[in-house]
Amino acid sequence: MSSTALAIDPTGPRPIRRFAPSRIFIYAVLIISAIYFLIPLYIMISTSLKGLEEVRLGNIFSLPMHITFDAWDKAWNKACTGLECLGMHTNFWNSVKITVPSVIVSIAIGAVNGYALANWRFKGSEFFFIILLVGSFVPYQVMIYPLVLLTSKMGIYSTLWAVIMIHSIFGMPVLTLLFRNYFASLPAELFKAARVDGAGFWGVFFKIMLPMSLPIFTVALILQVTGIWNDFLFGVIFAGPTNYPMTVKLNNIVNSIQGVREYNVNMAATILTGLVPLTIYFVSGRLFVRGIAAGAVKG
């Protein structure tokens, strides 16, 4: 009754007055919050463009007087951790070498898991899935030492293989959940029709499910690339010093206590490390939000 009354209400939906006090208040809150969120980004960029004397004299909020990219050059080519002065560039490639295979393997496993769980359940499959999900909340520290033993038994500890394996294992809960929900949302008729046509487990997967799942693959890709690129703990434990990813190197550069602290180089190194995930974030926009929401919200 009340909804029909609303529909013929002569005034219709109340027009939004642009300069009403409540609107101004809303925008003021949003803008102040936006400034708070942007300040660290501003500090990072402006500090990285300053010379070291200027950093030591000026305050962090001031714009650089003389813009110089020396700090960036140093961060990339010759920043030091203790006695070693090799910069970030080798570690950038380490991060690439870790991220690319880890993303491919973890998504492949997650997609197959999700498909099997959505369309080919058997007794106990949901039980394993629930343990996997609950297990994903367990702090990694609980499982890490036995995994160190396991990988060293396998002879891969301190190699890229170990980090890739660990990322694939710990990416499994979220990716399986993501793909399971997606495949379950596809119309069941498709699956049935393919079955009637004689397609088996893999036939349905490759011919029906995969071609329809580009959107969810993109979301999974964003989720995994940013997540694995930003990892620190697995990199520091399983990769071994020659394979340290960028995050580990960054922390070592910033927290090495020898000599003068070069804050401008630190900030440049920080930006360099954040460039890949930030680029993905700005380019993918809504898909990133979908990815983290799907990773965060229940099944």
Add this chain to the structure above:
Amino acid sequence: MSATAQPISNVATASAITKPPLKIFRNLQSKIALTPMMATVIVVFIGCSIWTIVYSLTSSRILPTSNFAKDFVGIDQYTRLFTSSRWQLSVRNLFVFSIFSLAFTFVLGFLLAVFMDQKIRFENTFRTIFLYPFALSFIITGIVWAWALNPAFGLQKSVRDLGWTNFTFDWIANRQMVVYSLVIAAVWQGTGLMMALMLAGLRGIDDEIWKASRVDGIPKWRTYWSIIIPMMRPVFITALVLFAAGAVRTYDLVVAMTGGGPGLSSQFPTVYVYEFMFVSNLAQGLAASSVLLAAVAIIVIPWAFYEFGQKKS
């Protein structure tokens, strides 16, 4: 769940009419495909956790003991853990950090979501700005905030340069306050995600409710308070569990921002675990991590029952 399971089992039985296969071979392909997952669950999530608990009952030092019976010490490691002042400090820090970061992230995230839901312009721009910290590594967050809060260069100096020469904001160098500087960084990093979750929850609420409350002349804030917030309980619970379990894991942020210092004042349980596990006393580290396991179980298991238990009925 059962709605989607129904047609599938029909298909399976239809194809199996000719000859009923042995139970173990039913859905064999699916079982093979899920082998990596089942192996992971058994070996990693269950096996490794049990291994950790079992070896926390030994006196293993640098390496795990080879003679379990000889080095079995019962709950000695736990007694030592709970009497260690460093562990007590870690736990206290974790509590303070979790409560404050959770409260601020939650309230700010919800308020921002409410404001974002008022049909504002530039919504995408605001959302991008609020959420970008979440795209960054905790290592980056820690380093940037350590720099911004550094008393000699950062906020304190800037305000003093403006003329307030007595202004003091040295939380990161202050043993009593350092944990709150970690809260600042964590809130900066997490609020965007919280906002995104809350906004999704708000958008999921039926428009009819808003129409009805407007017809009845209920003010907006009352609608939020008495209708929308109670309706969003599932979203709230999920977000709380997610962030609480995340807070227990906090490690990278502490390592990058304070390194556990000054002194030992910003120690966290995870830092304690790492240092004992890989540096000095393995079994002590294992005992500490088993306690973390228990802490997470207390948060997650009731939620899991709430989540999965309801769906079955």
